[in-house]
Amino acid sequence: MKRHYFLGLAAGRKIGAARQLFAIGRKKHLVELEKTLSKHYDGTAILCKNGRSGLAIALESYFKKGDGIIINAFTCYAVVEAIETAGCVPIYADISKEDLNFNVATLKKVNKKGAKGIIIQNTLGNPVDIVEIEKFAKNNGLLIIEDLAHCAGVRYPDRREVGTVGVATALSFGKDKSIDTTSGGAVIIRNTESSNRETPSVRLSSPKFCDSARARWYPTLAAWCRGLARLHLCGALMRLFVKIHFVEKSADNKLDISKRCTKWQAKLALEQIKDLRRTGEGKIRDFYLVNDRDKCLKELKKAGFHFDGFWYERPISPERYYKKVHFPEKECPMATEVAAQIINVPRYYPRTKLKKAYKIIKSYLVEEKK
Numbered sequence: 200m201k202r203h204y205f206l207g208l209a210a211g212r213k214i215g216a217a218r219q220l221f222a223i224g225r226k227k228h229l230v231e232l233e234k235t236l237s238k239h240y241d242g243t244a245i246l247c248k249n250g251r252s253g254l255a256i257a258l259e260s261y262f263k264k265g266d267g268i269i270i271n272a273f274t275c276y277a278v279v280e281a282i283e284t285a286g287c288v289p290i291y292a293d294i295s296k297e298d299l300n301f302n303v304a305t306l307k308k309v310n311k312k313g314a315k316g317i318i319i320q321n322t323l324g325n326p327v328d329i330v331e332i333e334k335f336a337k338n339n340g341l342l343i344i345e346d347l348a349h350c351a352g353v354r355y356p357d358r359r360e361v362g363t364v365g366v367a368t369a370l371s372f373g374k375d376k377s378i379d380t381t382s383g384g385a386v387i388i389r390n391t392e393s394s395n396r397e398t399p400s401v402r403l404s405s406p407k408f409c410d411s412a413r414a415r416w417y418p419t420l421a422a423w424c425r426g427l428a429r430l431h432l433c434g435a436l437m438r439l440f441v442k443i444h445f446v447e448k449s450a451d452n453k454l455d456i457s458k459r460c461t462k463w464q465a466k467l468a469l470e471q472i473k474d475l476r477r478t479g480e481g482k483i484r485d486f487y488l489v490n491d492r493d494k495c496l497k498e499l500k501k502a503g504f505h506f507d508g509f510w511y512e513r514p515i516s517p518e519r520y521y522k523k524v525h526f527p528e529k530e531c532p533m534a535t536e537v538a539a540q541i542i543n544v545p546r547y548y549p550r551t552k553l554k555k556a557y558k559i560i561k562s563y564l565v566e567e568k569k
């Protein structure tokens with residue numbers, strides 16, 4: 200664990216911290232990324248400031264104010280923010296404990312509310328039963344938007360790649376996502392006929408210099424903090440960086456549909472997309488359901504594993520936004536229960552280093568997982 204982050208070079212991550220600090224991007228990288236995404240997902244790609252901005256552009260392209268959009272009841276506040284920005288209304292469909300996704304049974308329950316669209320997120324990289332859900336969407340006049348933040352490159356059970364089914368596909372390049380350049384994202388508008396956007400290829404403006412610098416430095420600062428974990432300075436140092444706005448918590452990354460990602464982010468995203476193609480490894484986390492999570496996390500921490508940045512501690516995370524969304528806990532009992540029990544482990548940790556962590560987690564498991 201400790202050597203793993205030596206000198207800020209996070210070996211085992213798809214991209215090293217130093218690589219991100221010094222990457223030089225050019226306009227040609229923006230153009231190439233746009234072209235690559237347009238071709239791969241068969242539509243018109245727009246590079247964005249982050250994933251939620253991409254989702255908001257997708258929603259504004261197909262829906263009117265007041266339209267209901269069905270989403271996974273176990274998700275990130277970013278998704279709700281995108282829906283609200285587009286003037287639409289989130290409708291939460293409960294999940295199954297097996298894959299953390301909604302299914303046709305839970306979709307049927309909420310569809311009485313007259314939804315117009317559905318966002319498929321393939322939680323943590325676990326694909327939904329797309330054939331059934333696509334049928335359901337068609338029969339009920341729902342347009343599908345695919346959110347690839349957790350699952351770029353993953354395949355559905357029928358072997359189609361995620362992001363090739365719906366009318367629009369949103370990608371996030373945020374921290375710990377399938378493609379990670381700390382922030383950034385894209386959206387691909389696939390069905391321009393039913394879209395009410397006149398010119399999908401709007402040229403968005405470049406991000407502010409301080410936002411770009413902050414994103415560049417994040418992996419290095421995080422690695423330094425981890426290096427100091429033994430001195431118990433890690434949390435304090437990170438809190439200080441957040442306070443002086445040197446580090447931004449990913450949930451606080453502002454939605455802005457007028458900005459795009461940076462040139463260096465486009466360059467690194469391109470590299471990672473090529474990598475994803477080669478390995479097919481887009482799933483981001485493995486999850487476990489445990490009793491007494493706080494105690495389990497404490498024990499893990501003592502052993503050197505900091506998993507408390509897990510997804511998600513609330514049905515709509517993070518905690519500080521949860522009260523704002525008025526989440527219907529009674530209608531989504533599974534999402535509520537899972538949020539109290541889940542621990543998840545990023546896939547970039549080397550398996551061998553995790554042996555000790557698994558041993559601890561195993562002693563807390565709610566039930567033996569297959």
Ligand SMILES: *Cc1c(COP(=O)(O)O)cnc(C)c1O
Nearest residue numbers: 249250251275277320348371373
């Ligand atoms: C993180 C995330 C997004 C997008 O996040 P950004 O920070 O805006 O890039 C979208 N959907 C899900 C499910 C996410 O976890």
